[in-house]
Amino acid sequence: MNLAVMKKLTPEQSEELLHILEDRFEKNMHRHEGLDWSNVQAKLEAAPEKLWSLHQMEATDGEPDVVAHDHEKDEYMFCDCSTESPKGRRSVCYDQAALEARKKHKPENSAINMAAAMEIELLTEVQYRTLQQLENFDKKTSSWIQTPADIRELGGALFCDYRFGHVFVYHNGADSYYGARGFRGALFV
Structure with a gap:
């Protein structure tokens, strides 16, 4: 079966998703002041794979929303804006090597594998800190970020x-996983 066919929404799914995204966009203008939904929608309609x-x-409870616009590239950045790390992406280790290294009690997947399958990217530290300037996320959970x-x-x-009014960056073994740790993704359209 052709994967390109599998990675396409039906017209009904597209319409429903665009409605959800527009509603979220309008309710959270502080995340993207000065941007107009019609421009975002036009970019999305021109890129069905996005x-x-x-x-x-959305299906993994990320609640994606526009958080930035690169004027030079005319590119919008969508990011997971769920209050806590997306529920459908928790209890994962960092990457495939970490998954393979675990001998006992392996998680079902890794953050890097899931992001690749979704065709999104894990946030960088800078992107994560920038997101936290819009509002506070991960007050009870944590999110893997791109690791050097x-x-x-x-x-x-x-x-x-985010704890005690600050963004904290920590380290852990890449093979660790916790029920309260997932990852936030970024998608550029």
Whole structure:
């Protein structure tokens, strides 16, 4: 079966998702002041594969919304804006190597594998900190972020959360996983 066919929403699914995204966009203007939904919608309608990724973000409780616009590239950044790390993406280790390294009590998946399957990216530390300037997320949970290669080569991975009025960046073994740790994704349209 052709994967491109599988990664396309029906017209009904597209319409429903666009309605959800528009409603969220309008209710949260503080995340994207000065932007107009009609411009975002036009970009989405021109890129149905991006709608498929946003559908995946929505289906895993990420509550994606526009958080930035790059004027030079005319590109919008969608990010998971659920209050806590998306429920459908928790209890995962960092990447495939970490998943394979676990001998007992393996999680079902890894953050990097899930993000790749959804065709989104884990947030960088800078993106995570920028998101936290819009409102406070992960007050009870934490989210894996992109980890520099030198840290990952030593077996570690980074995650962030928001506690005591601050964003914290921590490290853990890449093979660790917790019920309160997932990941937030970014999608550029």
